[in-house]
Amino acid sequence: MMLKAKDIMTEEVVTIRGSATVAEAVKKMNDLCLRALIVERRHEQDAYGIVTETDIVYKVTAYGKDPKSMRVYEIMTKPCIVINPDLGVEYVARLFAQAGIRRAPVIKETLMGIVSVTDILNKGDFVEKPKSILLQDRIEEAVQEARNICAEKGATSKECAAAWDIVEELQAEAAHQKSERIEKTAFEVYCEENPEAAEARVYDN
Incomplete structure (x- = not known):
């Protein structure tokens, strides 16, 4: 099973009001050793915001502004990007990038936690289980499966076509991950051996 955002997130989330001063935000961050605070929503339809150490340094310190007179809402990012708890860690990393x-x-209805690049590095399983290697194994299994189904049901059967759909989805995912084009899909290789499979693939929806 692939690790999800909820498996690696930090559950204790510290929030602050948008109307708080930047000085209050700095104190909170220093006291609790945090690099970011989530900005509370004012009502149900409101979006969450985020204020980070970078926002403070780049937008306040760098211009010599007074953090006691500036407010969080002036420097926060809102709406901020939010992560679904069920999103795979690899996709969290891709979204961050x-x-x-x-x-x-x-967030899923309520604020559940916060996830950072540090969480991905410290708690992710990508060192033991790189997704590209897992995908490669799954593709090989799916190709074998498709060839078995097609041998049994026939190259022009719907079952055969559906089995290759699964293979192509997996190959597309692997190619997207590496940002490269697939020179020849497993189905195209199969069609070179069984030309009738290609015509059958244009089946009625």
């Missing part, structure tokens, strides 16, 4: 962020709240 694409968005250029280091941490995000984990």
Whole structure:
């Protein structure tokens, strides 16, 4: 089973009001050794925000502004990117990379926790179980399975076509992970040996 965001998140989330001063935020972060605070929502439809040490240093310290007179809402990011607790850790990492962020709240109806790049490094299982290797194993199993089904039910059967659909989904996922094009899918290789399978693949939806 792939580790999910909820498996590695930190459950104790410290929040602050958007109307609090930046000085209050700094004190909270220093007292609790935190790098970010989640900004509370004002009502049900409101979005969560986030204020990080970087926001404070880049937007307040760097300009010599007075943290006692500036408010959190002036420097926070809102709405912030939120993570579904069931999202696989690899996708949390990919989302962080694409968005250029280091941490995000984990939310499903309520605020459940916060997940950071440190959590991914410290608690992730990507060292023992790199996703690309696991995917490769699953693809090989699925190809074997598809070949068995097609041998039994026939190259033009719906079952055969459906089995190759699974293989292609897995191959597409592996290619997306590596950001490369698939030169030849397992199904195309199979079609070279069984040309009739290709015509049957254009089946009625």
